[in-house]
Amino acid sequence: MSKELASQDCEANDFEVVHVGQFDYAGIFRERRLRRASFEAWARAPKFANTLAKWDSADSLFADGPHLTEDVAIDWDSLRRWSFENKAALVIADFSGESRELMPRGVLAGQIERAAALGFDVKAAFEFEFLLLNENAQSLRSSGYASPARFAPDNKCWSGQTAAEHAALVAGLEQTVEANDIALFSIAGELGPGCFEATLGATTGLRAADDAALFRQVTRAFARQRDMTASFMPFLGEGYPGLGGHLNLSLIDRATGNNLFSASSGQTNQLAQHFIAGMADVVPEAFALCAHTVNAFRRFAPGSWAPKSLTWAEWTFTTAIRSAPSVHDDARLEFRLPGADCNPHLTLALMLGAGLDGIERALVAPKPAGDLGPDDIQSGAARLPANLADAADRLSASDKARRLFGDAFVDRFSTACRKEHAALARAVSAQELARYIEG
The missing domain is CATH 3.30.590.10 (Glutamine synthetase/guanido kinase, catalytic domain)
Incomplete structure (x- = not known):
């Protein structure tokens, strides 16, 4: 769908607000809410923060910079109604440059x-x-x-x-x-x-x-x-x-x-x-x-x-x-x-x-x-794999995964999984305390 047709679609559906963003490694939709006129102005040269490829579900960074905005391509075919706000739409904008191969939707698009x-x-x-x-x-x-x-x-x-x-x-x-x-x-x-x-x-x-x-x-x-x-x-x-x-x-x-x-x-x-x-x-x-x-x-x-x-x-x-x-x-x-x-x-x-x-x-x-x-x-x-750390190690060492999904993605995602495992490695549950604290 072209930009012009998408604009016509907004008008035909009487959209006044557009939620635009993309999905991170946790599958969370990270977005900006824009009034339609602001969205159309932003869409002339759209960009989004590249931290999406560098943080986890707790918004903690696990990869080095530079942290900046990168070009994105709006997927006009993804335009849909967004019912939680009156006269609102949602559309997805994927990184179009260096970070594209690191993002989940870009990896899927490649397959x-x-x-x-x-x-x-x-x-x-x-x-x-x-x-x-x-x-x-x-x-x-x-x-x-x-x-x-x-x-x-x-x-x-x-x-x-x-x-x-x-x-x-x-x-x-x-x-x-x-x-x-x-x-x-x-x-x-x-x-x-x-x-x-x-x-x-x-x-x-x-x-x-x-x-x-x-x-x-x-x-x-x-x-x-x-x-x-x-x-x-x-x-x-x-x-x-x-x-x-x-x-x-x-x-x-x-x-x-x-x-x-x-x-x-x-x-x-x-x-x-x-x-x-x-x-x-x-x-x-x-x-x-x-x-x-x-x-x-x-x-x-x-x-x-x-x-x-x-x-x-x-x-x-x-x-x-x-x-x-x-x-x-x-x-x-x-x-x-x-x-x-x-x-x-x-x-x-x-x-x-x-x-x-x-x-x-x-x-x-x-x-x-x-x-x-x-x-x-x-x-x-x-x-x-027995646990997330094992899964991350297997992914990182897999020639098959690297051949299918690319070295850049495999390196970044295995790092993300190791960081996720480490975030809870020292956590102790109430059940563990009950079993061992007095033993």
Whole structure:
């Protein structure tokens, strides 16, 4: 979309305010709010602070300067309504120079361009589990984040009772999500107190990741406006479920529009198996791209539903990759390892980049995992990193990751992960104190 058409679109939709920004390593949308006339003036030579590629979710810098503004390119196709303010829009502006290859959306764009060169379009959709808590920003801090008050403590998985009791809340969230032009398939109750799952609608690659990141922001804002907290933290502790951020992906033939994972046999076809083989080869080494926080690894504790190694099977919920084959156009692969706090752009870049590598190299997929449980390790299956520090070291040492995602990004992101690990390395939990302080 050209600048002129975007301006016309603002006028046609009666937009008076534009929120413009981009996503950082934590998947947070960092923005500036501009009146329309100010936005149009800024857009003549747009720039944004390059600190976005150098700080963490706590706004702490982990990389050296220079700290300055760099040129950005406005993605006019990303323009969407922003429902939290009257007559407002949101648009994404990515770095166009040196920092582009360091940013999550730029890394994903590179993999989508690679897919296009191979004749593929990408169709994808995220699913997020999340918790609603009866806490606001002040009450969480006043209690020191201890024992958050639960919402719907009587909830059971897929409970019709929960759906009936909280129908107005769920319908309100659905309306708010759709008012921000986020594709949505469903919202329903899930396993655990206050636990819900949202399945987003399938759309094109960049848009799918944008929708996913903005869905979390919209959901958090919706909850806070009701004196609640929406948490996407993968594991809150005892009594809570692990929260996943699963990603579904299909490859589409650019010439015909056909789903290339579909097969007349109704089984996982050869192209999909090459894709799976690439994931099995690359993901264990580049796992940090879909698990970039300390808490993400808590979800992989024994006894959880999260798989512990790189496995696959058809229709099986306990494997890392769940193949959903079909004779119709809904055939897809589901990546079930990421937690709900994953960076959507990097998670999709990892899945797509690894899968394309498997196709290009005609790799052979490992045998399906069959009836293994989530804690079982299939013979020959690659184990996942034990923690964030291990994941950062594996990423930094991976020639495959460097070949697919570039040295500059791998160096910067592995540094970010090491700093994130170090930020909590000396933290001691209440449970540790209770277990050891008097022993």
